[in-house]
Amino acid sequence: MQIQARGYILVETVVAMAVLSVSMVTIHNALGQASLAHAQARDMTQARFLLDQKMGEYTLKPALDEGENSGEFGPELSRFHWKVTVSKIVMPDAPPAAPNLLGLVGQQPLTPPVTFLGKIVVKVAWTTGGRPFEERLETLLAPSHLQETPPNAAPAST
Secondary structure: OHHHHHHHHHHHHHHHHHHHHHHHHHHHHHHHHHHHHHHHHHHHHHHHHHHHHHHHHHHOOOOEOOEEEEEEOOHHHOOOEEEEEEEEEEOOOOOOOOOOOOOOOOOOOOOOOOOEEEEEEEEEEEEEOOEEEEEEEEEEEOHHHEOOOOOOOOOOOO
C-alpha cells in the first residue's frame, strides 16, 4: 500500500510541475509583451513632443524657403531622426460665378486673391525592438510665411 501512495504522490508532483512550467512560460511571455508595449508607448509620446518642438521651430520663423531639411535631435535622442518639408500648394481658380456660401451680402473678394498656401510636413522616425516607426504632423501656412522664389529658380533647401 505504501508503494501505491508514493506513486500517486509522484504523479501529483509531476503534474503540478508541468502546470507550473506552463504558467511560468505564459507569464514570462506576457511580461515581455508588456515591456515592449511600454517602450513603444514611451517612444510614441517622445516622438509627439519632438514633432511639436520641430513644428514650433518652423512655424515661428518669419519666412521660410521651400525645400527639405533633416537631422537628429541630439546624442541623448540619437534614435530619433526628423525631416521637414516646406512646399507650396497652388490654389485652384474660383469659378466665375461662385455662389455666396457664407451668406455675406455685399462682401468684396479678397484682394489680392490668395494663389497659394504654404505647407509644412514634419516627420519623426525611430526604431524600437528592431521595428521602424514614424509619426507625421502637417500644417498649412499663410502665403506671407513663404519667401517668394523667382519663377525660373529651383526651390532652395533650408
